[in-house]
Amino acid sequence: MEQYIIKGGTQLKGEVSVGGYKNAALGIIAAAIMTDDTVKVENVPDIRDIDILIQVLQDLGAKVERINKHTLKINGAKIETVTADSDNVRKIRGSYYLVGALLGKYKRAQVALPGGCNIGSRPIDRHIKGFEALGSEVKIEHGLICAKADRLIGAPIYFDESSVGATINTMLAACMAEGQTTIENAAKEPHVVDVANFLNSMGANIKGAGTDVIRIKGVTKLHGSEYSIIPDQIEAGTFMFAAAASKGDVLVKNVIPKHLEAFTAKLMEIGVQVEEFDDAVRVRADKRLGSTHVKTLVYPGFLTDMQPQMTTLLSVSNGTSIVTESIFENRFKYVDELTKMGASIKVVESNTAIITGVDRLTGAIVNAPDLRGGAALVMAGLMAEGFTIVENVEYIERGYENFESKMQKLGAIITKVDSNDSKAIKKFKLKVS
Numbered sequence: 036m037e038q039y040i041i042k043g044g045t046q047l048k049g050e051v052s053v054g055g056y057k058n059a060a061l062g063i064i065a066a067a068i069m070t071d072d073t074v075k076v077e078n079v080p081d082i083r084d085i086d087i088l089i090q091v092l093q094d095l096g097a098k099v100e101r102i103n104k105h106t107l108k109i110n111g112a113k114i115e116t117v118t119a120d121s122d123n124v125r126k127i128r129g130s131y132y133l134v135g136a137l138l139g140k141y142k143r144a145q146v147a148l149p150g151g152c153n154i155g156s157r158p159i160d161r162h163i164k165g166f167e168a169l170g171s172e173v174k175i176e177h178g179l180i181c182a183k184a185d186r187l188i189g190a191p192i193y194f195d196e197s198s199v200g201a202t203i204n205t206m207l208a209a210c211m212a213e214g215q216t217t218i219e220n221a222a223k224e225p226h227v228v229d230v231a232n233f234l235n236s237m238g239a240n241i242k243g244a245g246t247d248v249i250r251i252k253g254v255t256k257l258h259g260s261e262y263s264i265i266p267d268q269i270e271a272g273t274f275m276f277a278a279a280a281s282k283g284d285v286l287v288k289n290v291i292p293k294h295l296e297a298f299t300a301k302l303m304e305i306g307v308q309v310e311e312f313d314d315a316v317r318v319r320a321d322k323r324l325g326s327t328h329v330k331t332l333v334y335p336g337f338l339t340d341m342q343p344q345m346t347t348l349l350s351v352s353n354g355t356s357i358v359t360e361s362i363f364e365n366r367f368k369y370v371d372e373l374t375k376m377g378a379s380i381k382v383v384e385s386n387t388a389i390i391t392g393v394d395r396l397t398g399a400i401v402n403a404p405d406l407r408g409g410a411a412l413v414m415a416g417l418m419a420e421g422f423t424i425v426e427n428v429e430y431i432e433r434g435y436e437n438f439e440s441k442m443q444k445l446g447a448i449i450t451k452v453d454s455n456d457s458k459a460i461k462k463f464k465l466k467v468s
């Protein structure tokens with residue numbers, strides 16, 4: 036097991052470039068097998084969840100070639116099976132997009148129930164509702180989602196509550212169904228739009244992605260394409276919040292500022308200076324920040340994936356703040372770890388954190404409970420006095436490419452070591468003391 040050691044107290048300064056959006060990439064890479072032609076996908080993040088999905092595609096018989104660190108060529112002509120039932124499938128959430136992709140192309144799919152971060156119960160009933168509306172029979176058997184249809188027929192689908200995953204999965208299957216599908220109360224998140232744009236670049240006919248009504252006219256065949264994935268709004272947001280937390284001055288490059296508006300608004304409200312450029316944002320903080328109230332919501336509201344970073348920043352801000360999680364019911368596990376560092380946070384009714392800003396955090400040994408909670412603890416380590424050890428960094432590496440080296444380039448004192456390598460830990464501490 037690996038861990039980060041961080042010596043806190045350095046201001047982050049300089050420039051950082053954001054990579055491709057993990058949550059868009061998962062949908063796009065799964066969708067790429069829906070044609071027999073070769074698809075070239077650029078700006079793919081080099082992270083663990085993507086490596087796992089690539090392995091899953093290869094196990095199905097797809098040819099996946101990494102032509103450089105961030106570019107893949109995918110060919111799904113020789114898919115040999117529609118059954119994806121390996122441990123890898125169960126390790127990530129995004130593997131559920133194979134149901135929509137295989138069902139759309141082959142009218143059959145058997146895919147193990149997905150894994151992913153333990154941040155709530157994460158049912159897939161809305162995905163099933165989407166597939167069933169298109170005429171597919173769906174059963175959960177032996178831990179597999181088994182979907183089959185003689186024909187997929189376009190249909191109106193209404194989601195009572197918005198779901199990113201169910202919207203993307205339904206779009207995947209519907210773009211190769213007969214006739215027109217309308218998804219009402221569709222998720223509007225940027226990655227829904229990116230997957231729709233990618234499918235359209237392959238010859239699909241999807242209109243309205245980014246609004247709450249998506250209209251899809253089914254096509255019989257998709258073709259090859261070259262496509263570049265949008266920047267990761269969560270990676271961008273994490274660096275914006277880390278810059279503010281360290282009282283630094285960071286230019287976060289290769290972003291779409293529109294996707295960051297909810298973060299920018301909250302940062303400015305508590306006293307951070309944020310300047311927007313065409314494809315970059317500059318984040319500066321030079322004083323103690325103020326308090327605020329935040330509720331996570333679907334896009335364009337404040338993203339649940341930035342909730343831990345927000346709470347962490349507020350833990351040392353002036354006054355009392357309230358952060359309410361409305362998307363996932365179990366997304367405050369990192370709070371116990373922050374408390375070990377001296378934060379004063381009380382979680383009530385399991386979805387509301389009441390944060391009384393303290394003057395400082397102090398370094399401690401903490402455990403990353405999930406991807407975003409882990410990134411927030413690294414942020415806490417940057418703010419804390421002394422040394423912080425963040426254990427279980429594999430969670431963080433699932434979604435952030437070269438996290439520690441990007442942080443190091445901004446001046447953070449952080450390194451990754453094997454948890455059992457006490458010599459390396461001592462050496463790092465001596466070197467930076």
Ligand code: EPU
Pocket residue numbers: 058059061128129152154155156157158159160161162163196197198199200201222224339340362363364406407434
């Ligand atoms: N939900 C259901 N039934 C469903 C689907 C969703 O009840 O069939 C519920 C969920 O339990 C949750 C809410 O609806 O309470 C929203 O879930 P959604 O489907 O929108 O999320 P997801 O597809 O499971 C994706 C991202 C998450 C991100 C959310 C919200 C991927 C692989 N995951 O999850 O990303 O938090 O959308 O934007 O795209 C992360 O990157 O760290 C991460 C957790």
